[in-house]
Amino acid sequence: MxxxxxxxxxxxxxxxxxxxxxxxxxxxxxxxxxxxxxxxxxxxxxxxxxxxxxxxxxxxxxxxxxxxxxxxxxxxxxxxxxxxxxxxxxxxxxxxxxxxxxxxxxxxxxxxxxxxxxxxxxxxxxxxxxxxxxxxxxxxxxxxxxxxxxxxxxxxxxxxxxxxxxxxxxxxxxxxEPDDEQRELTAFAARHGLVHLPPAFTADCDLSALAPGEPVIVRGFGLAFIDLMVLLTEGRGGRHDDSGTYHPSGREPVLYVGSRRGVPYHSKIGYGWQGERPPLPRFFGPAAVGKLLGSAAPPDFRRDVWPLIAKELGFAHYHRLFTAHPGRTAMAWSDFEEKYAAAGPGGPESAALVAAAVPDPADRLDLEALDHPLDGVRYPSGDALQEGLRAYIGQDLARRHDPEHSADLAVFLGLLSAYGQLPGLGDPGPWWHGFFSYLASGPPGPRLRQLLALSEAGVVRFLGADLVVECDEDAGEFRAGGASVPGEWTRARALVEARLPExxxxxxxxxxxxxxxxxxxxxxxxxxxxxxxxxxxxxxxxxxxxxxxxxxxxxxxxxxxxxxxxxxxxxxxxxxxxxxxxxxxxxxxxxxxxxxxx
Incomplete structure (x- = not known):
């Protein structure tokens, strides 16, 4: 050695x-x-x-x-x-x-x-x-x-x-090393005797400074938050029972969590694949990548690549809907497939085709709405936001464990297929990786059920979408607010960045x-x-x-x-x-x- x-x-x-x-x-x-x-x-x-x-x-x-x-x-x-x-x-x-x-x-x-x-x-x-x-x-x-x-x-x-x-x-x-924003937050915390945990691997963090019963602002609602949630609840002696109730130990802080989307990552899908798989790749495969690489200018992800991925995801979704749930469609698959292939990616022709072929809007794939689930949604109070997000998480859990929505699993396969084509095009940037993780790499369903129990117990409080964190020099505190409850701010002496370093x-x-x-x-x-x-x-x-x-x-x-x-x-x-x-x-x-x- x-x-x-x-x-x-x-x-x-x-x-x-x-x-x-x-x-x-x-x-x-x-x-x-x-x-x-x-x-x-x-x-x-x-x-x-x-x-x-x-x-x-x-x-x-x-x-x-x-x-x-x-x-x-x-x-x-x-x-x-x-x-x-x-x-x-x-x-x-x-x-x-x-x-x-x-x-x-x-x-x-x-x-x-x-x-x-x-x-x-x-x-x-x-x-x-x-x-x-x-x-x-x-x-x-x-x-x-x-x-x-x-x-x-x-x-x-x-x-x-x-x-x-x-x-x-x-x-x-x-x-x-921390970026400029994180250095400023750390310096602010040092001036006022506060706690600031910058982006890091949650399992490696010293969480002992987060005091029992004290509010903690948490920025980030992905997998790092789930680890944080577990370590500060069960990890401090709390217990979930079989009825879905959380029994606090009294040693937990109160976690006020928000993010850009304001919701957790989608639950892992809780059923396996049955029947015919979508034939992928179809619109974003080696030929499409080769064409992009052969263009005069380097491809721009959002302008040149994302429309092809979106069309691929739509194809996977509708292939599954037509083949596994034909009663929810109003057109023969062969006709839809031919017209979908001819329509431009994401254009009005494609939207009109989907509207004619899929009667229920809930059965249509809306990637923009998926990426911004709380856009335009406003709550009159923080308590109303808690109720609204608990309903959202419950609905997501139900859908992700119901084979009647197996088109979601087809989209997951489409995401995997698209990811496999991307290395030849270089780095697509942080938006794509975040979107992929949000849809395809979320927590186990039981973790979201625990999150609901913690919310009911008051150990976790939701801050909503478009989270803003500010330093209040006069009060010597962090404060956080978002678009979901306009004008409402939460104050705390601790801030945790629940995400990995970029x-x-x-x-x-x-x-x-x-x-x-x-x-x-x-x-x-x-x-x-x-x-x-x-x-x-x-x-x-x-x-x-x-x-x-x-x-x-x-x-x-x-x-x-x-x-x-x-x-x-x-x-x-x-x-x-x-x-x-x-x-x-x-x-x-x-x-x-x-x-x-x-």
Whole structure:
């Protein structure tokens, strides 16, 4: 474990990050090794402060109250025949099959961490006797070396660098330094003795400063809020009973939560797929992406890409409605499909067709209304807002667990399909990722039922949409209000930003990424590391791929739809891992045949 240099005739790879993405790359490396590299000796270094497999997010050392946001049957680390890849398919068990779980349950994160550790150990065994794997429980500080020569990888706490023929960055989600707004809020809190928790991983936050019974303003209504909610209620001794009632411990603060939309992410869908699947992709597939890439000007996401995605989602929705619920339509599917294909994306012709073919407006897909559920909705008081949002959440739960609304599941499949096409177009920006998460990556239904119980118990209070947080210097307090109850403000001595830090190569707390950026690695305007969409090689500011540096995961422009892949959905992350592994092994094979000096 302590060696820093391989033997002179041994090729060497450094994988930075040994969580799910690093483990996935290792699995593809093992799968492709016999074909592309044979039984030549190879040394693989995995560098991560956290144990391999689970990494930071899925480590064993976290609260057992924290769940996955996916059902056990919807999580796999293994390829199947639906994945388009050049390497061999190596099937394996889903999380449910491996752990012997009911597929419809939402496992704890510790259970997922154990599954990932098993996958990692299986991948290491599959590498064979010619491959030596060395683990380093530390961080990488920087990578140097010539483009055409061996790379030098400096580790925290070690004087001598590792030397490697190539480096793979699989860093996962990263911490970031606060932006200007967060620094101002922190300074305000320090001046007045307040509590301000900036964007961070909720499971890693010290929540002890949030006092029992005291109001806490929470900005953010996504998955980070759900973790916060659990840790500050059940985590402080409260209890949910079987009747749906919450019994407080008396140690909970009062959470006043709001966001841009003012509502939580949509519940996970609580039923499986039955019958014919929509034939996806249809309007946003490789041909459409190729046309966009061939245009004279770089495509703009909202102008050029989003209309095609919206048409794809509409196709998935109506295909399901016509084929599974034909009694709620007024036209033959073949006629609708022909006219829908001919209509312009999102134009009046398409709207008129849908109005004629789908009598009930509730059966029509309105993406704008979905994205802004409280637009124009005003409540006369805060108490009326509480009642209104409890009704909204209850209706969402009912719909997402009712197969009569299975067109929602078809839209989910459409979102996955669209996400799989995007890496070739570069980073679509934060709006798309937020919209996708809101519709497709929400919390388990039981969590929203707990949220309703906490609202009834007065432990959670809703602030509504278009949340504004201000610093009141005279009063020495934070105050928050929104559009849902005009003129009503909530005051508190604590503010929590319930969201992950935005990716930023300039503000990241990863010294490795900061150094790469200083040395010429390209970044998008939204702070992501630019990579070649084909094989994940890191691009410089001139657009040149680095021959010996690869990057995969959420800090790159080729990030995938979620942390894990649902079985039999094509798995874009698997495709990316496979392409990168094959490119890496091809490089190593060519270097073995034609050595190049360091």
């Amino acid at each position: 302590n060696a820093t240099h391989p033997a002179p005739d041994t090729a060497s790879v450094v994988i930075v990050g040994a969580g799910p993405r690093g483990t996935g790359f290792l699995e593809r490396l093992a799968a492709n090794l016999p074909e592309l590299y044979g039984d030549r000796p190879l040394e693989v270094h995995l560098v991560d402060p956290y144990p391999p497999g689970g990494g930071r997010i899925w480590r064993a050392g976290q609260s057992p109250l924290l769940w996955m946001n996916s059902m056990a049957e919807d999580v796999t680390m293994f390829t199947d025949e639906t994945v388009e890849l050049a390497g061999p398919v190596r099937p394996g068990p889903t999380l449910a099959e491996w752990a012997g779980l009911d597929g419809q349950t939402f496992p704890g994160r510790r259970t997922q961490g154990a599954y990932l550790r098993w996958v990692y150990e299986r991948a290491v065994r599959a590498l064979g006797p010619a491959v030596t794997v060395r683990e380093h429980r530390t961080r990488v500080l920087r990578v140097g070396g010539p483009r055409e020569g061996r790379q030098r990888v400096w580790l925290e706490g070690r004087a001598e660098p590792l030397t490697a023929d190539l480096v793979v960055l699989a860093l996962g989600h990263l911490d970031a 990716p930023s190569l300039e503000r990241t707390r990863s010294p490795l990424l900061r150094a790469l950026h200083r040395d010429g690695a390209a970044a998008t305007g939204t702070g992501l590391l630019r990579v070649d969409p084909g094989d994940g090689r890191v691009l410089d500011r001139a657009g040149r791929p680095h021959p010996r540096r690869f990057a995969l995961g959420p800090h790159t422009t080729a990030r995938a739809a979620g942390a894990f892949t649902r079985p039999r959905t094509g798995g874009p992350a698997f495709r990316q891992n496979d392409a990168s592994a094959r490119a890496a092994l091809t490089l190593l094979r060519d270097l073995a045949r034609h050595p190049v000096g360091a």
